[in-house]
Amino acid sequence: MRKDRIEEIAELLDKRGKLTLNQLDTYFPDVSQMTLRRDLLQLEQAGRIIRVRGGAMSVKEVQKVSNEPYAKKTALHTDEKIRIAQKAASLIEENCSLFIDGGTTAMCLAKELPDINIHVFTNGLAVAIELAQKKNLNVTMLGGQVMKENLSTASPVAKSYFENTNFELAIISASAFTPENGFSCGSMVEADLLKMARRKAKAMYMMLDSSKIGKIMPHTFARLDDIDVLITDDEFPADLKEQFLERDIVVM
Amino acid sequence: MRKDRIEEIAELLDKRGKLTLNQLDTYFPDVSQMTLRRDLLQLEQAGRIIRVRGGAMSVKEVQKVSNEPYAKKTALHTDEKIRIAQKAASLIEENCSLFIDGGTTAMCLAKELPDINIHVFTNGLAVAIELAQKKNLNVTMLGGQVMKENLSTASPVAKSYFENTNFELAIISASAFTPENGFSCGSMVEADLLKMARRKAKAMYMMLDSSKIGKIMPHTFARLDDIDVLITDDEFPADLKEQFLERDIVVM
DNA sequence: TTCTTTGTGTAAAATTTTAACACATTTGTT
DNA sequence: AACAAATGTGTTAAAATTTTACACAAAGAA
Numbered sequence: 001m002r003k004d005r006i007e008e009i010a011e012l013l014d015k016r017g018k019l020t021l022n023q024l025d026t027y028f029p030d031v032s033q034m035t036l037r038r039d040l041l042q043l044e045q046a047g048r049i050i051r052v053r054g055g056a057m058s059v060k061e062v063q064k065v066s067n068e069p070y071a072k073k074t075a076l077h078t079d080e081k082i083r084i085a086q087k088a089a090s091l092i093e094e095n096c097s098l099f100i101d102g103g104t105t106a107m108c109l110a111k112e113l114p115d116i117n118i119h120v121f122t123n124g125l126a127v128a129i130e131l132a133q134k135k136n137l138n139v140t141m142l143g144g145q146v147m148k149e150n151l152s153t154a155s156p157v158a159k160s161y162f163e164n165t166n167f168e169l170a171i172i173s174a175s176a177f178t179p180e181n182g183f184s185c186g187s188m189v190e191a192d193l194l195k196m197a198r199r200k201a202k203a204m205y206m207m208l209d210s211s212k213i214g215k216i217m218p219h220t221f222a223r224l225d226d227i228d229v230l231i232t233d234d235e236f237p238a239d240l241k242e243q244f245l246e247r248d249i250v251v252m
Numbered sequence: 253m254r255k256d257r258i259e260e261i262a263e264l265l266d267k268r269g270k271l272t273l274n275q276l277d278t279y280f281p282d283v284s285q286m287t288l289r290r291d292l293l294q295l296e297q298a299g300r301i302i303r304v305r306g307g308a309m310s311v312k313e314v315q316k317v318s319n320e321p322y323a324k325k326t327a328l329h330t331d332e333k334i335r336i337a338q339k340a341a342s343l344i345e346e347n348c349s350l351f352i353d354g355g356t357t358a359m360c361l362a363k364e365l366p367d368i369n370i371h372v373f374t375n376g377l378a379v380a381i382e383l384a385q386k387k388n389l390n391v392t393m394l395g396g397q398v399m400k401e402n403l404s405t406a407s408p409v410a411k412s413y414f415e416n417t418n419f420e421l422a423i424i425s426a427s428a429f430t431p432e433n434g435f436s437c438g439s440m441v442e443a444d445l446l447k448m449a450r451r452k453a454k455a456m457y458m459m460l461d462s463s464k465i466g467k468i469m470p471h472t473f474a475r476l477d478d479i480d481v482l483i484t485d486d487e488f489p490a491d492l493k494e495q496f497l498e499r500d501i502v503v504m
Numbered sequence: 505t506t507c508t509t510t511g512t513g514t515a516a517a518a519t520t521t522t523a524a525c526a527c528a529t530t531t532g533t534t
Numbered sequence: 535a536a537c538a539a540a541t542g543t544g545t546t547a548a549a550a551t552t553t554t555a556c557a558c559a560a561a562g563a564a
Contacts, residue, residue: 002542021520032544037521053305053520053552125384125393129377132400141377141405143395143413148384153393160412161395254511273551284513289552305521305551 005031006039010048013058015111016082020055080209080233085109087231087252088171088207092118098169099197102127102152105173105207113137121167123193125151140165147187154189162196170194170201172222174208176215179243182223183208184216191219203228210235224249257283258291262300265310272307332461332485337361339483339504340423340459344370350421351449354379354404357425357459365389373419375445377403392417399439406441414448422446422453424474426460428467431495434475435460436468443471455480462487476501 005028012027013019024036040056043049049056085108092098094116100106102124110127113120115134122128123142131139144155172194174183183206185191198204198221206227213236224243229250236251244251257280264279265271276288292308295301301308337360344350346368352358354376362379365372367386374380375394383391396407424446426435435458437443450456450473458479465488476495481502488503496503 034545035543038542050302050304050309052303057302125377125381128398129381129403132377132398132403135400139398139400140407141393141395141398143393143405146380146384146391146393148387148391151381151384153395155392160416163412286514287512290511 002039006043009036009039010043010058013043013049013056015108016058018052018055018057022055024055080211080235081105081108082112084207084209084231084233085112088205089113091205091229091231092116092169094118096169097121097167098171099167099201100124100127101172101194101197102150103173103175105209106171109171109173109207119167121165123153123190125153142193144189144193147190152190154187154193156189156192162200165200167200168202169205170197170203171205171207172197174206174212174222176217177208177212178214178216179224179240181216182220182226184218184220186217186219188219191221194221198222198226205229205231207231208236209233210237213237213240254291258294261288261291262295262310265295265301265308268310270304270307270309274307276307332463332487333357333360334364336459336461336483336485337364340457341365343457343481344368344421346370348421349373349419350423351419351453352376352379353424353446353449354402355425355427356402357461358423361423361425361459371419373417375405375442377405394445396441396445399442404442406439406445408441408444414452417452419452420454421457422449422455423457423459424449426458426464426474428469429460429464430466430468431476431492433468434472434478436470436472438469438471440471443473446473450474450478457481457483459483460488461485462489465489465492 009024009028012024016023021033021036021040024040025033028036040049040051044051044056049058081104085105088109089112092113095118097119099121100109102122106122106124106127107130110122110124110130113131113134115136117136117138119138119140120131121140121142122131123144125141125146128139128141131137142153142161144153146153172183175186176184185194204222204227206222206229208230210233224247227249229252230244231252241251261276261280264276273285273288273292276292277285280288292301292303296303296308301310333356336357340361341364344365347370349371351373352361354374358374358376358379359382362374362376362382365383365386367388369388369390371390371392372383373392373394374383375396377393377398380391380393383389394405394413396405398405424435427438428436437446456474456479458474458481460482462485476499479501481504482496483504493503
């Protein structure tokens with residue numbers, strides 16, 4: 001059915017931000033590119049997407065781009081991020097309660113999370129809004145001063161929040177990692193927050209796309225021993241993987 | 253000078269919304285299309301425009317497109333809301349600190365607020381994101397459970413937040429008002445939050461568009477005596493206005 | 505000056521989009 | 535059921551656009 005396919009394309013575009021015609025083609029192998037083109041044309045006329053050379057992008061994504069500081073460059077959700085997020089999402093079970101940070105990988109995770117009865121804590125404004133779309137899911141926003149560059153909150157005040165909240169799992173996306181310096185981020189208060197999240201949670205899953213490896217940011221918030229599961233992509237170096245496995249960390 | 257030309261292109265695109273390469277070429281006959289292409293590429297990388305087949309469009313234009321279909325949904329009483337928000341914004345002075353709620357009128361206010369050095373507390377996710385765009389303005393998000401219907405937070409936990417925060421002014425938008433029942437809203441925790449905001453603030457300004465008059469919601473959070481200024485529209489009934497003035501409340 | 509970087513133009517190559525037509529499928533009408 | 539009209543689809547060729555590669559000039563830096 002055409003309607004269904006068009007709807008599916010729209011949703012896909014919403015998740016991915018941008019898709020080329022060839023990517024779309026692999027998603028819908030049973031129709032021709034011409035048909036997909038016509039679908040995109042229709043979506044464009046409905047004002048839901050913008051066609052660009054090579055494919056199309058979601059309007060939401062464009063708006064985010066315009067809000068620049070957050071959407072950093074053309075840093076659209078790469079395939080790696082989405083795949084990592086999907087892996088992470090597959091680990092979530094009903095009735096659990098978890099913490100997610102406010103980074104772009106976390107945003108991908110938010111989109112991939114199933115709409116089931118779970119409780120999610122987050123310090124990301126965009127993440128919270130995304131999650132609020134899901135009917136069965138419960139969201140709690142961690143308050144604090146808003147960091148404009150990544151639309152997350154962090155502040156010493158946030159501590160008081162944690163005192164009365166409990167979650168089993170913390171899923172964090174790191175923006176830098178080296179074996180020596182561990183997982184690090186750019187803001188001290190954010191690092192504080194994540195450390196606290198680690199203490200509160202029974203387990204910590206770390207999402208790390210391999211492009212972050214070798215980078216160092218000013219504030220370390222976790223070391224190898226702190227995490228239980230590492231979720232990464234196929235480019236992850238084998239020798240590094242060894243170091244994780246030695247410490248009984250699951251790498252996937 | 254290249255910089256100048258690029259700037260000119262950006263402004264042109266801002267005005268026209270969309271331009272083809274050929275149109276651009278007629279505007280800048282003394283450089284080749286290839287050069288213009290490279291200019292557009294740079295603007296795109298800076299996140300200021302979106303390149304589409306044939307040329308480029310301004311990000312603003314894209315947003316307009318996206319708002320078009322949705323606008324009708326949210327368009328309820330929008331003109332009034334904006335006018336009310338503008339009045340409220342005109343009352344804000346530099347270096348003050350204030351609380352704004354998360355409603356749609358508050359969202360309008362967020363857009364109207366000048367980008368000056370003020371500190372804003374809010375429990376609205378969308379409001380926080382909107383305010384985060386402003387460079388000189390400081391935003392603090394109040395945490396709590398996210399209410400999906402209005403993208404605001406509210407929870408008993410929020411109380412602890414208030415303990416360590418101070419603001420002079422609370423600007424609240426009510427979703428229902430009668431003289432007997434005062435200003436009310438649909439959620440108890442939200443009412444709690446707003447009451448607390450009232451206690452913390454030196455003064456309280458209430459934004460009330462006249463369509464809310466006569467409506468009653470389950471939880472009253474403020475009565476006539478609690479507010480200092482009422483910001484409303486021209487439809488506001490004269491007899492009601494009397495009641496406010498009797499209590500030395502400024503009505504504007 | 506001389507070297508490097510940056511901006512530019514030209515033309516061919518690669519890619520993408522559009523147009524045109526044929527055919528199948530669905531829908532509505534008698 | 536039969537028919538016509540409308541809609542959706544696939545295939546191709548043609549048109550248009552973008553990218554790439556290379557050459558060269560201008561502007562800065564050493």
